[in-house]
Amino acid sequence: QNRTTITMSSPSLAVTRVLASSTKLLLLPVPLRRFPSRSIATTSTTCIKPSSLVRIAHSASNLRNVRMLAERKPFAPDFFFRQLFDEKSWTYTYLLADLTSKEAILIDPVLEQAPRDAKLIQELGLKLTYALNTHMHADHITGTGYLKQLLPGTVSVISEASGAKADKHLKDNEVVKFGRFEIKGLCTPGHTNGCMTYLVDEMGIAFTGDTLLIRGCGRTDFQEGDSRTLYKSVHERIFTLPDNYRLFPAHDYKGNMETSVAEEKQYNPRLTKDVDAFVEIMANLNLPYPKMIDKAVPANRECGLYDIPKE
Numbered sequence: 001q002n003r004t005t006i007t008m009s010s011p012s013l014a015v016t017r018v019l020a021s022s023t024k025l026l027l028l029p030v031p032l033r034r035f036p037s038r039s040i041a042t043t044s045t046t047c048i049k050p051s052s053l054v055r056i057a058h059s060a061s062n063l064r065n066v067r068m069l070a071e072r073k074p075f076a077p078d079f080f081f082r083q084l085f086d087e088k089s090w091t092y093t094y095l096l097a098d099l100t101s102k103e104a105i106l107i108d109p110v111l112e113q114a115p116r117d118a119k120l121i122q123e124l125g126l127k128l129t130y131a132l133n134t135h136m137h138a139d140h141i142t143g144t145g146y147l148k149q150l151l152p153g154t155v156s157v158i159s160e161a162s163g164a165k166a167d168k169h170l171k172d173n174e175v176v177k178f179g180r181f182e183i184k185g186l187c188t189p190g191h192t193n194g195c196m197t198y199l200v201d202e203m204g205i206a207f208t209g210d211t212l213l214i215r216g217c218g219r220t221d222f223q224e225g226d227s228r229t230l231y232k233s234v235h236e237r238i239f240t241l242p243d244n245y246r247l248f249p250a251h252d253y254k255g256n257m258e259t260s261v262a263e264e265k266q267y268n269p270r271l272t273k274d275v276d277a278f279v280e281i282m283a284n285l286n287l288p289y290p291k292m293i294d295k296a297v298p299a300n301r302e303c304g305l306y307d308i309p310k311e
């Protein structure tokens with residue numbers, strides 16, 4: 001009979017073998033002391049199908065990463081979340097709302113997408129109260145100025161430290177409410193002086209702007225960029241959040257959409273290094289300047305109220 005015997009100390013190898021042989025598998029009892037602590041042992045002779053083995057093997061390898069898969073805080077049923085994308089600047093905009101009061105906020109809207117965002121908000125029967133910027137962007141013009149025109153009553157928001165115009169300026173730890181929810185601004189300078197990470201603690205989510213990107217971070221070679229400051233901001237204000245917090249950046253250039261505190265603490269190739277190594281990495285990124293920088297920074301200093309289409 002076609003039989004394969006494996007130990008579960010190398011699950012991926014075992015899966016490869018079993019999938020290749022496509023036989024049933026016989027697990028023989030092996031004294032527990034032969035297994036490393038993270039392995040799965042069987043105490044009786046068992047016959048299992050390859051498909052079950054794949055599941056077991058995945059579970060075994062996941063044991064190593066169990067911290068990363070810490071239970072998420074579920075979204076409340078009355079909390080609305082939508083991630084939107086601008087394909088020209090690779091920017092994520094986030095629409096959040098209280099479904100009972102219908103009050104909504106936007107984080108990092110993009111000028112060219114303001115009509116899309118306004119239409120969506122109207123279609124969903126929401127009322128935009130605040131349009132927030134994580135910082136004074138260099139690669140696109142914020143949509144907050146245009147949204148104020150499209151959806152009158154919208155209040156534009158940016159950090160006090162940004163030096164940009166807006167209806168409302170936030171200090172560190174200051175909160176903005178939308179319905180029963182609140183979003184808190186944490187000063188996380190480094191990419192620019194005025195960078196803020198926005199937290200909705202009740203939902204276990206944070207919007208990191210360009211301070212922390214997925215497996216990366218914002219560059220520090222223009223505006224008031226400073227690598228040591230960025231490193232401190234991430235380590236002291238983002239990596240100290242609970243491991244299961246879901247993180248949403250302002251950009252991603254590789255098709256990723258979200259990450260978590262635990263993942264970035266373990267796998268961020270820049271921010272897992274010590275500060276001197278980080279500074280060295282950042283000094284050698286050699287990225288071309290954003291194409292829009294000369295137009296975007298002056299426009300964003302005026303809250304995007306610059307050259308906007310006349311309605």
Ligand SMILES: N[C@@H](CCC(=O)N[C@@H](CSS)C(=O)NCC(=O)O)C(=O)O
Nearest residue numbers: 138139210216217218219287289290291
């Ligand atoms: N090519 C883009 C700009 C890409 C870029 O520089 N992104 C910034 C955030 S927007 S200022 C960044 O910090 N990137 C970090 C990285 O490691 O890529 C354009 O021309 O707009």
